[in-house]
Amino acid sequence: MKNIRIEEVGDINSDFPYLEVFLKESASPFLEIAISEDKELCFKFYASQTDVQLDVDEWSFILSTANDFLPRALKNEDDFLNFSNQ
Amino acid sequence: MKNIRIEEVGDINSDFPYLEVFLKESASPFLEIAISEDKELCFKFYASQTDVQLDVDEWSFILSTANDFLPRALKNEDDFLNFSNQ
Structure with a gap:
């Protein structure tokens, strides 16, 4: 049983959602995993x-x-942009 | 080019050496990777x-x-123990 949990967060101010990683017993994340402008993972x-x-x-x-x-x-962002441009 | 460096540290108070991970420009490590008593990696x-x-x-x-x-x-620790026991 892992001692961490990972949540996905949608941010209307950002093109992409990001991940937050928590220790199980904690209400505050210790790590954020976002997608940079050049579409790379950033820890x-x-x-x-x-x-x-x-x-x-x-x-x-x-x-x-x-x-x-x-x-x-x-892919979700591409789908959204394609939908918006139709 | 990676922005981190990893150094191996031998500790006479510990059975095993450990790794320290630094940001390139920093003199202090942000992460330690040690070997636990049950011989697992611990970050x-x-x-x-x-x-x-x-x-x-x-x-x-x-x-x-x-x-x-x-x-x-x-393996190094095993070799050392075998050598000590000869």
């Missing part, structure tokens, strides 16, 4: 008062979740 | 006053470096 660890510990499964899970998220988010 | 982000940004290549590079490090560190 940002938020400044924190405490250490954050992950095991290798969690590190890999974050990577695979981000890699699955990127093409889906790009 | 620890240090508490920080500022955000730390990584791209997906850097996230993957940290994972592959850690996965290469683990069996090598375990």
Whole structure:
């Protein structure tokens, strides 16, 4: 059982949604995974008062979740733009 | 060109060495990768006053470096113990 959870956040001020990664017991994310202007994944660890510990499964899970998220988010944005231009 | 560097640290108080990951321009690591008592990788982000940004290549590079490090560190420790017991 992983000690993290990942939520997708839609932001009307941004072209793309982004992911927030939380430790299970925490209400605040420690990591944001956004899509940059050149459509690449960008991992940002938020400044924190405490250490954050992950095991290798969690590190890999974050990577695979981000890699699955990127093409889906790009496709949704393309679909939206195509729809808007019709 | 990656914006991070990874150093291996030998600690005489610990059975195994560990890795420290730095942003290129920084003298302080933002991440430690150690080997736990049950011989698993353990990633620890240090508490920080500022955000730390990584791209997906850097996230993957940290994972592959850690996965290469683990069996090598375990083997070195085994060799040392075998040598000590001879």
